[in-house]
Amino acid sequence: MTTTTLTATAGTGAAERHRMVEDFAYRMRHHALNMGEVQGQGYVGQALGAADMFAAVYADQLVYRPEDPDWDGRDRFLLSTGHYAIGHYAALAQAGIVPIEELETYGSDDSRLPMSGMATYTPGMEISGGSLGHGLPIAIGTALGLRHQGSTSRVINFMSDGELDEGSTWEAAMGAHHHGLGNLTVLVDINALQADGKTDTVLRTEPVADKWAANGWHVQRVDGNDVGQLLAAFDAVAKEAEPDARPSVILCDTRVGRGVPLLEEREKAHFMRIDEHEWKICREQLTAGHEGATK
Amino acid sequence: MTTTPVKARLKTSAMIASFADPGQKTAPAPFGHALVRAAEENPAIVGLTADLGKYTDMHIFAKAFPERFFQMGMAEQLLLGAAAGMAQTGLVPFASTYSVFAARRAYDFLCLDAAEPNLNVNVVGGLPGLTTGYGPSHQATEDMAIFRGMPNLTIVDPCDSLDIEQAVPQLAASGGPTYLRLLRGNVPTVLDEYDYTFELGKAKVLRGGADVVFVSSGLMTMRALAAAKELAKHHVDVAVVHAPTIKPFDSETVLRELNTDRLAVTLENHSVVGGLFETVASAVVHSGINKRVVPIALPDEFLHAGALPTLHERYGLSVARIVEKVLGEL
Numbered sequence: 001m002t003t004t005t006l007t008a009t010a011g012t013g014a015a016e017r018h019r020m021v022e023d024f025a026y027r028m029r030h031h032a033l034n035m036g037e038v039q040g041q042g043y044v045g046q047a048l049g050a051a052d053m054f055a056a057v058y059a060d061q062l063v064y065r066p067e068d069p070d071w072d073g074r075d076r077f078l079l080s081t082g083h084y085a086i087g088h089y090a091a092l093a094q095a096g097i098v099p100i101e102e103l104e105t106y107g108s109d110d111s112r113l114p115m116s117g118m119a120t121y122t123p124g125m126e127i128s129g130g131s132l133g134h135g136l137p138i139a140i141g142t143a144l145g146l147r148h149q150g151s152t153s154r155v156i157n158f159m160s161d162g163e164l165d166e167g168s169t170w171e172a173a174m175g176a177h178h179h180g181l182g183n184l185t186v187l188v189d190i191n192a193l194q195a196d197g198k199t200d201t202v203l204r205t206e207p208v209a210d211k212w213a214a215n216g217w218h219v220q221r222v223d224g225n226d227v228g229q230l231l232a233a234f235d236a237v238a239k240e241a242e243p244d245a246r247p248s249v250i251l252c253d254t255r256v257g258r259g260v261p262l263l264e265e266r267e268k269a270h271f272m273r274i275d276e277h278e279w280k281i282c283r284e285q286l287t288a289g290h291e292g293a294t295k
Numbered sequence: 296m297t298t299t300p301v302k303a304r305l306k307t308s309a310m311i312a313s314f315a316d317p318g319q320k321t322a323p324a325p326f327g328h329a330l331v332r333a334a335e336e337n338p339a340i341v342g343l344t345a346d347l348g349k350y351t352d353m354h355i356f357a358k359a360f361p362e363r364f365f366q367m368g369m370a371e372q373l374l375l376g377a378a379a380g381m382a383q384t385g386l387v388p389f390a391s392t393y394s395v396f397a398a399r400r401a402y403d404f405l406c407l408d409a410a411e412p413n414l415n416v417n418v419v420g421g422l423p424g425l426t427t428g429y430g431p432s433h434q435a436t437e438d439m440a441i442f443r444g445m446p447n448l449t450i451v452d453p454c455d456s457l458d459i460e461q462a463v464p465q466l467a468a469s470g471g472p473t474y475l476r477l478l479r480g481n482v483p484t485v486l487d488e489y490d491y492t493f494e495l496g497k498a499k500v501l502r503g504g505a506d507v508v509f510v511s512s513g514l515m516t517m518r519a520l521a522a523a524k525e526l527a528k529h530h531v532d533v534a535v536v537h538a539p540t541i542k543p544f545d546s547e548t549v550l551r552e553l554n555t556d557r558l559a560v561t562l563e564n565h566s567v568v569g570g571l572f573e574t575v576a577s578a579v580v581h582s583g584i585n586k587r588v589v590p591i592a593l594p595d596e597f598l599h600a601g602a603l604p605t606l607h608e609r610y611g612l613s614v615a616r617i618v619e620k621v622l623g624e625l
Contacts, residue, residue, distance in 0.1 A: 141380020
């Protein structure tokens with residue numbers, strides 16, 4: 001491994017590792033609020049809710065080179081849920097792959113950062129998600145292709161609980177088990193919310209853990225806003241992982257708007273509207289919460 | 296009341312019935328063997344299928360390269376999504392299923408996962424057009440119409456075993472996503488009698504003729520050549536232009552042949568909507584030449600089940616029906 005390769009927290013103590021991920025997530029949340037303010041609305045709630053998941057991946061798990069996002073030896077992080085791009089861009093900026101100052105172009109004409117994530121636009125974006133239920137089938141091929149060519153790189157697919165409605169997700173879940181893809185880890189953001197309302201009113205997907213287990217996966221369910229639980233889950237995946245082992249899924253229960261009480265308490269909506277004067281309040285609440293937690 | 300003796304009816308052809316004429320020269324599984332040869336040259340080539348390896352000649356490749364063959368189960372969305380994922384890692388996947396499933400069932404996965412990022416994913420579709428008697432569930436009469444609107448996708452409709460053998464390495468080398476209308480099993484060998492080689496993106500004049508010009512693709516080129524010989528007996532001199540690459544289409548060659556006083560006829564194993572005829576018609580209108588074109592194609596209908604010879608006769612793809620149609624137009 002070269003010095004430019006990041007597994008950011010390798011060799012650090014547990015408390016330091018935890019702090020680095022939380023700090024990464026905190027900075028990501030500020031980036032997300034800044035991008036949201038550019039648009040005046042959007043998927044800020046999801047970005048805040050999933051920030052700890054992205055942070056655990058980019059600050060602790062993923063092997064990559066920020067100056068060479070296409071480096072062959074990298075782990076692959078696939079964003080299946082394209083509208084979470086705002087969260088992914090925040091992570092890519094904090095990881096040094098996208099310049100932080102570029103985030104203000106989010107969703108604007110000719111920007112490299114479109115509202116829905118696309119591989120052809122953004123460095124570090126592996127796939128064009130957005131048509132939901134695509135990430136996992138692609139991830140199966142990526143994991144098969146890497147293993148076939150002798151690579152030890154891992155594939156991490158990020159998806160939402162809404163994507164559990166799609167049949168292609170379950171085609172791929174069976175395929176990953178059939179092919180013994182121990183190099184594949186799936187993160188499911190369970191915020192229990194989708195476009196038309198609460199998940200249990202749109203299409204009941206529970207019992208989610210039982211479904212993955214029945215498909216032959218190594219299953220863990222954690223509080224996706226608890227960095228300690230996330231890191232422990234990734235450590236358990238690492239113990240499980242062998243080239244021909246079971247694929248792993250980490251089911252992450254998260255709270256939309258996490259870190260900003262104003263938004264956590266707002267009526268939950270897939271596409272959140274935030275008034276002009278509220279952005280400043282959001283930032284202040286986020287900073288106050290983080291300082292309170294780290295005191 | 297009189298009764299007429301009941302004539303023995305032809306039985307529905309097997310799912311993968313050969314359409315070779317009795318005694319016609321054929322080659323076994325040309326796609327499978329061509330893929331093996333290409334894979335011997337190019338270690339990046341891999342094969343995938345969705346529970347139809349034996350029915351798409353992919354089993355030949357699977358036997359030759361078991362470690363490079365990936366069975367994805369009866370899951371076409373996974374098949375094409377995973378093929379895209381493999382291509383992203385630098386492999387050159389050939390993914391086989393029936394054309395109906397590739398075009399109708401898994402379109403979104405080929406479109407967004409392979410075509411939009413312009414990945415080297417090669418889809419091989421069995422039972423294109425009317426090559427099975429199983430009815431609309433298996434007859435891909437509109438696959439080219441569905442696929443022609445997909446940016447970046449190359450579409451090839453080969454005539455015979457020679458076309459397929461020569462197309463496979465060119466599809467692998469083309470870089471972007473491709474769709475091959477597969478002819479499988481014992482596939483007729485026809486084009487070896489002509490001074491012909493397959494070139495991706497090119498139409499070729501197989502024979503000249505003073506009275507009529509046929510523009511054809513797929514197995515209808517075989518029928519067009521046979522019909523041309525029949526029409527000679529009626530003192531009708533027919534040229535045949537074979538246009539196996541439907542997209543990108545070789546408008547230059549085809550328009551050069553059409554821009555004459557000859558009767559122009561397109562022949563395709565596909566619906567009259569959205570296939571070769573409309574590709575040619577579009578080229579004609581764009582160019583500004585004033586030329587009538589007569590389509591020989593499948594009707595815009597869901598087709599019957601039954602025996603292939605019966606169905607080809609019924610829907611106008613047989614040599615006899617082609618001859619009848621041309622004589623009626625002259």
